[in-house]
Amino acid sequence: MPGTGIASEIAPTGYAHHIQAHALTVRRGRRSAVDGVDLKLGVGVHGLLGPNGAGKTTLIRTLATVLTPHGGELELLGSARRTRGELRELRRRLGYLPQAFGHYRRFTVREFVEYMAWLKEVPGRRTADAVQHAIDRVDLTGRADDRMGSLSGGMLRRAGIAQAIVNDPDILLLDEPTVGLDPAQRMEFRALLRDIGAQSCVLVSTHLVEDIGAACAGVVLMYEGGTVFAGDVDRLRAAGTDADPGDSEIERGYSALLRRHREGKVGAGG
Amino acid sequence: MFRMLRLEAKRSIALLLFLVVAALTRVFLWMDVQQWAASWTPLVHSMRGTAWIVLPVVLAAAIWHGGRERRAEVSELFAATPRPHRVRLLPAFLVFAGTAALAVAAVVGWAAVVVAGNATFDGGEWPLGLAVGLLAAVAVTLVGLGVGRVAPAPVAAPLGAVLLFLALTFAQVRDGRPANRLVDTVLPMLPVTDDFHRVLPAFSLAQGIWFAGLGATGVLLAVAVTSRARALALAPAVAGVALGAVLAPSGAIVPAPAATALVCAPGDDRICVTQVHSRALQDLIAPARKVLEAFAEVPGGPKRVQEDQVSWMFDDGRPTAGADLDTVRVALPYRTREGGIRWEPDAVLSIVAQEATVDPGCFDGQEEQRRAFDASGAITAALLDTPTDKLSPAARQAYDTLRALPIEERRRRIGDGRRAGLTCGDPLAVVMGREAGR
Numbered sequence: 202m203p204g205t206g207i208a209s210e211i212a213p214t215g216y217a218h219h220i221q222a223h224a225l226t227v228r229r230g231r232r233s234a235v236d237g238v239d240l241k242l243g244v245g246v247h248g249l250l251g252p253n254g255a256g257k258t259t260l261i262r263t264l265a266t267v268l269t270p271h272g273g274e275l276e277l278l279g280s281a282r283r284t285r286g287e288l289r290e291l292r293r294r295l296g297y298l299p300q301a302f303g304h305y306r307r308f309t310v311r312e313f314v315e316y317m318a319w320l321k322e323v324p325g326r327r328t329a330d331a332v333q334h335a336i337d338r339v340d341l342t343g344r345a346d347d348r349m350g351s352l353s354g355g356m357l358r359r360a361g362i363a364q365a366i367v368n369d370p371d372i373l374l375l376d377e378p379t380v381g382l383d384p385a386q387r388m389e390f391r392a393l394l395r396d397i398g399a400q401s402c403v404l405v406s407t408h409l410v411e412d413i414g415a416a417c418a419g420v421v422l423m424y425e426g427g428t429v430f431a432g433d434v435d436r437l438r439a440a441g442t443d444a445d446p447g448d449s450e451i452e453r454g455y456s457a458l459l460r461r462h463r464e465g466k467v468g469a470g471g
Numbered sequence: 472m473f474r475m476l477r478l479e480a481k482r483s484i485a486l487l488l489f490l491v492v493a494a495l496t497r498v499f500l501w502m503d504v505q506q507w508a509a510s511w512t513p514l515v516h517s518m519r520g521t522a523w524i525v526l527p528v529v530l531a532a533a534i535w536h537g538g539r540e541r542r543a544e545v546s547e548l549f550a551a552t553p554r555p556h557r558v559r560l561l562p563a564f565l566v567f568a569g570t571a572a573l574a575v576a577a578v579v580g581w582a583a584v585v586v587a588g589n590a591t592f593d594g595g596e597w598p599l600g601l602a603v604g605l606l607a608a609v610a611v612t613l614v615g616l617g618v619g620r621v622a623p624a625p626v627a628a629p630l631g632a633v634l635l636f637l638a639l640t641f642a643q644v645r646d647g648r649p650a651n652r653l654v655d656t657v658l659p660m661l662p663v664t665d666d667f668h669r670v671l672p673a674f675s676l677a678q679g680i681w682f683a684g685l686g687a688t689g690v691l692l693a694v695a696v697t698s699r700a701r702a703l704a705l706a707p708a709v710a711g712v713a714l715g716a717v718l719a720p721s722g723a724i725v726p727a728p729a730a731t732a733l734v735c736a737p738g739d740d741r742i743c744v745t746q747v748h749s750r751a752l753q754d755l756i757a758p759a760r761k762v763l764e765a766f767a768e769v770p771g772g773p774k775r776v777q778e779d780q781v782s783w784m785f786d787d788g789r790p791t792a793g794a795d796l797d798t799v800r801v802a803l804p805y806r807t808r809e810g811g812i813r814w815e816p817d818a819v820l821s822i823v824a825q826e827a828t829v830d831p832g833c834f835d836g837q838e839e840q841r842r843a844f845d846a847s848g849a850i851t852a853a854l855l856d857t858p859t860d861k862l863s864p865a866a867r868q869a870y871d872t873l874r875a876l877p878i879e880e881r882r883r884r885i886g887d888g889r890r891a892g893l894t895c896g897d898p899l900a901v902v903m904g905r906e907a908g909r
Contacts, residue, residue, distance in 0.1 A: 265551040292553035303544030307482045319475055320552035320559060328474075364548075 216279030218243045219372050219402035220264060226272035227256075227263050234259035236426035237273065246398035248413035248434075249406040250455060251423035257406040258300055260423065261376045264404065265297040278371055293322050296370030300377050300406075302361040306350030310341055310360050313349055317364035335367040338393055340386075354381035362390070366397060373403045379412055391416035410451045413437075422458055429462045472562070479566040483539075488532040488567070492574035492608075495528060496521050500582055507582065509589035510666040510747055512727070515600035518579050522607060522659035523639050529571045529608055530615040531632035536567060537619020537693065538627060557694045560616070564690065567616060571608040579604075592666075592730045592747040599675040600661070606679055607659040610686035611635075617692025621701060655723050656681055656715045662724050666747045667782045669727040677719035684711020731780040744778040744803060751778070751803045751814060758820035762799065762827055765854045770886040773799045773827050796893055799827040824851040828888070833895035841865075846898035849873060850885050869902045 222240040226233055235256045249257050262268045264277065266288060274281055277291055304313055314332045323331050336345050339359040344352065352360060358381045365373060379387050387409075394416040397403055404421075407413065413420055413434060420437045422430040430437065434451065441453025445460065479485065499521040500507075507513035540546055549559065579601055618631060642658055655662055656677050661670060684707040691704035727747075735743040736752060742759040744752045759776035766772030779800040801822050803814070828847040834840040842865070849869035852859045859870055873881050884902060892898035 262547075267547060267550045289553040289555075292551060295551060297548070297551040299547045301544055301547065303546070303548055305482065305539070305543050305545070308478070312478055312482065316475070316478060317548075317552070320549060320554045322553050325474075 216276070217241075218276075219278055220404070221276040222273065224273035225260075225263070225270055225275055227259050227268055228271045229259060233271075233426050235263065235270075238423075238426075238428050240421065240428065240431065242402050242404060242419070242421075244398070244400065244402055245418040246394045246403040246405065246416050247419040247421060248417035249404055249421050249423065250408075250410065250413060251429075252459070254425070255423040256426040257423055258376055259426075261297075261374050261404065261406050262299075264372070265295060265299075265374050266292060267297075289322075293368065294371040296365035296368060296373040298361045298365040298375045298378055302357065304349045304357065304360070306348065308349050309346050310336060310349060310352070310363070311345045313360065314363050314367050318367045321368040323368050331367050331369070335363040338366065338396075339363045340389060355383060355386055358382055359386070359390075362393070369401075371401050373397055373401055375403070376406045377408070378405060379407060379409055387412065388415075410455055411449065414449065414451045422455065424459060424462055430458045475562040476566055479562040480570075483536055483563070483566065484532055485536075485566050485570045488529070489570045489574045491528055491532075492525055492571055493578055495525050496575050496578040497581075499524060500578060504585075506665075508585055509591070509750065511586055511590055511593060511597035512600075512664055512669055512730075513666060514579075514582055514586050515597050515604070515670060516661050516664045518575075518582065518601060519604045519607075519659060519661045521575075522604065523643070524636075525575065526608065526611045526639070526659060527632040527636040530611050530618075530635050531628040533567055533571075533612045533615020534619040534622070534631045535625075535628040536563060537616040538623030538625075540620070541623035542625070556696075560693055563616060564613065564693070568609045568612045568686075571612045572605045575605055575608050589750065590747075591749040594669050594727055594729065596669055596672055596675070599672055600670050603675045603678045603682065604659065606682045606686070610682040610689065611659075613686045613689030614692070615689070617689040617695075617704070620693045621695075652719050652721060653712070653716045656719045657712060664724045665782045667727060667731050667745070667780065668724045669730070671720050671723055671725055673718065673720045674723040677715040680718065681708075681711040681715035684708045684714075687711075733777060733780070741775045742777075743775070745780055748778055748803050754814040754816065754819055755801075755803070755823075758816060758823050759799075761820065761855065762823045766827065766889075769854070769882045769889070771796055771890060772886060773797055775799065776801065776823055776827075778803050796890060799823060801826045820855070820857075821851075824855060824857075829892035829898065830895070833893075839897075842897065842899040843892055845869060846888050846892055846902045849902055850888055850898075853881065854885060865899065869899060872903055 218241045220240055220242040222238055225235055225238040225240070227235040238256075238260065249261065251257050259268065263270055263275070266277075278294055280287055280291065305316075308316065311332060314335055315328060318328045318332055333345075336342055339362050341356065341359050341363060344356060349357065349360060358378060362375070362378055365375065379390060382390055391412060394403055394405065398416075398418070405412065405417065417434055419433050420430065421428055422437070430440070437454040437458070438450040439454065441447065441450060441455070441457040443453070445453040445457040447453035447456050496518075500517055503517040503520070507517045540549065549556070583601075615631065619627065639658065639660070642654055643660055655674070659682075664670065687707035688704050691707065692701060695701040695704050730747040731745045733743040734746050734749040734752060735741075736756050739756070739760075741763060742752075742756055744755060755776070755778075763773065763776060774797040776799045779802050803822075825844075825847050828850050829843045831840065831843070834843050845863055845866035846869060848862050848866040850873070851857055852862060852870050853873040859867065862870060873884060876884060884904070888898045888902040890896070891901045
């Protein structure tokens with residue numbers, strides 16, 4: 202992005218991992234949706250896998266500072282304290298695409314991304330360039346002046362990604378970002394993720410394991426609020442055998458790790 | 472911030488709100504134009520009167536916009552951004568409050584230009600009255616934005632508008648009840664007033680306190696995130712209404728002696744009008760002189776023609792007993808045409824002649840009143856040689872009776888009939904010679 206260096210480029214990086222959690226617990230009602238999660242994520246693209254109800258969205262919302270942890274420790278960009286000022290500084294360096302991407306239908310794509318840039322306190326003199334760059338990166342240049350309400354599901358998702366990256370975040374959190382994208386768009390999206398992941402910590406929650414294989418260096422597998430596996434994709438691939446269900450090595454690894462975890466719990470329980 | 476203001480103005484319903492509020496204010500002001508076109512106090516009254524229809528519209532638009540974030544499901548997205556949410560709401564506050572105030576101010580500005588070209592009295596208090604009206608529009612906008620954030624359901628906007636409309640409608644129906652200081656302070660509309668009265672600045676200030684409190688409640692409601700904060704947000708409105716009601720004078724509208732001071736024709740102090748209606752003097756002089764000259768030979772005829780300094784809308788200052796037969800008191804309601812003010816000479820002559828011969832306040836019954844006006848018509852036609860083609864049969868008969876009398880007897884009969892008409896007798900019977908004058 203020409204001439205658009207922002208906080209991430211000038212801030213000192215006095216931390217080993219962009220995201221570091223220890224025994225992180227987040228309750229939703231009486232249930233612990235995230236239960237004692239340990240996590241260390243640095244620069245690169247990380248996939249967040251798990252069946253429905255595993256706690257992926259709760260974890261991402263917590264990392265996005267929308268939810269407050271109820272227990273454990275959470276360090277984001279080297280800071281665990283959460284004064285109002287620190288939280289504000291941290292949020293300037295976050296990008297977030299929620300699972301349900303709300304938007305103003307009457308705004309054009311450019312206006313909405315610009316509005317989000319304002320909310321993210323991108324300096325005014327850099328806003329126009331940052332907005333254009335974000336829109337270009339998600340390949341919405343030709344639709345930049347179309348209203349959000351006129352976009353297809355896939356385009357909306359891309360607009361959502363554009364707003365998430367408009368501040369060139371150090372941590373980018375994407376919850377189900379590929380829903381609605383066609384195969385070609387998904388391939389472009391994976392390339393975009395790899396590009397962003399070269400300098401930032403990207404955490405992508407998804408059900409689509411092929412996205413993980415194509416774009417991610419590391420994987421976190423969640424089940425019932427806890428982490429079943431955290432490591433690189435090759436270890437996930439290696440975890441499966443031909444006997445495990447799945448059409449690819451990653452799917453078989455995913456199935457095997459979940460099966461072993463369930464068996465281990467049953468064994469421990471019995 | 473400026474770009475965000477532009478974005479809000481461009482992509483919200485602000486422009487629509489501006490057009491609707493400006494159109495409604497213009498239409499409802501225009502419907503009242505004869506009341507305010509030449510006088511500041513009635514302009515304030517008419518402008519404030521539009522609140523009845525304008526503020527519910529403003530409230531609905533503000534509630535709708537206030538609920539936009541939750542309806543669009545962007546709360547989650549925005550919650551992860553660093554901009555404090557009170558700052559995030561600032562463009563909407565500024566655009567909507569500014570839109571409502573600008574729309575009203577633009578139309579009132581036009582009206583003020585009309586009044587400035589015609590008014591002959593300026594008590595100096597009208598800017599305060601108009602400012603309170605604008606403040607009321609701003610306060611209702613802010614409350615709407617706050618309510619919209621608390622209750623983002625689509626039904627909230629029309630429901631809020633209907634409730635406010637009903638509340639304003641029922642609150643101003645007094646049914647003869649005396650003025651209530653609390654109700655007068657809370658209502659954006661003013662109690663009844665006219666050219667001869669003024670709105671006390673103390674009352675405008677009390678209302679200003681109330682509307683400022685209401686606006687503060689709207690802002691606090693919009694930024695409140697907990698139930699406790701929402702409950703506390705009501706405090707400024709409650710404090711505002713309490714303080715406003717305590718500080719408000721018991722009577723919001725009081726007579727304006729400077730407005731009703733008499734201004735007389737140059738070199739002829741028999742013909743006078745009030746200061747506030749002094750533009751009418753030139754139109755009154757000729758008809759008034761004609762009437763005075765016609766009555767000069769009539770025993771007990773009038774010596775002066777003055778504009779009535781007592782408003783027909785109010786009872787204050789009206790003498791309770793003893794008609795002043797020497798003075799013809801006329802009411803000179805303004806008539807506007809194409810923004811100007813004029814009195815038709817025939818209409819003024821008719822008004823003066825009628826007021827010289829009959830006091831309509833004397834006659835409650837329809838038949839009594841008809842007889843009094845018949846006598847008045849006959850006297851006027853006989854004395855001023857006005858056309859007789861529109862006289863009723865009874866008036867025509869009275870006219871013929873008068874014309875048949877010798878000149879001295881005719882003048883005496885006219886004088887007696889006039890006295891009867893102004894002292895609640897039966898002027899027609901007197902004119903017809905069936906009853907002696909009092």
